[in-house]
Amino acid sequence: MTEAAGTVEPAASGTAGLAASGTADNAEGSETFPDVPADAPVGAVGIAYALASAIVVLDQATKTLVLDVLTPGRFVPWLGGGVGWQLVLNPGGAFGLPAPHWLFLAVTVVVVVVVARSLPRVPTLLHAAAYGLLLAGALGNAIDRLVRAGGPGFGRGYVVDFVAWGGF
Numbered sequence: 001m002t003e004a005a006g007t008v009e010p011a012a013s014g015t016a017g018l019a020a021s022g023t024a025d026n027a028e029g030s031e032t033f034p035d036v037p038a039d040a041p042v043g044a045v046g047i048a049y050a051l052a053s054a055i056v057v058l059d060q061a062t063k064t065l066v067l068d069v070l071t072p073g074r075f076v077p078w079l080g081g082g083v084g085w086q087l088v089l090n091p092g093g094a095f096g097l098p099a100p101h102w103l104f105l106a107v108t109v110v111v112v113v114v115v116a117r118s119l120p121r122v123p124t125l126l127h128a129a130a131y132g133l134l135l136a137g138a139l140g141n142a143i144d145r146l147v148r149a150g151g152p153g154f155g156r157g158y159v160v161d162f163v164a165w166g167g168f
Contacts, residue, residue: 066087088162
């Protein structure tokens, strides 16, 4: 407390000295705050999570439909002979890359954590939407692996793939 000209003013608190660099000067030392851009778009995190949620729901609905309509391995042309629909139950990674089943779920956890930690610092809403799509893809595949039985044991399910392009 300081006294000036007969009035009593409270002393500045230990965290009141915020510097422009994002640190607080206090008696115990300095505390660093996350680097959030001054022009970070408002609502970017919410937009990314809302987009991810909507895409995951749409992803699971289309996969359920495809499982009911398409025959595994049979190509159905859509845009000429090179692009179409073909149901593949993929127990591996991209393009059927073989790897231990637990690896895919571990990579999903890493992707989700990195995206969630990065979202508050996105510079534009376009970046937030891209992160939302990345999050949706990771979560959609993880859901497939957890709920679509592909073998005995936890997380050994398959990912439903159905867009065929060329030989892929």
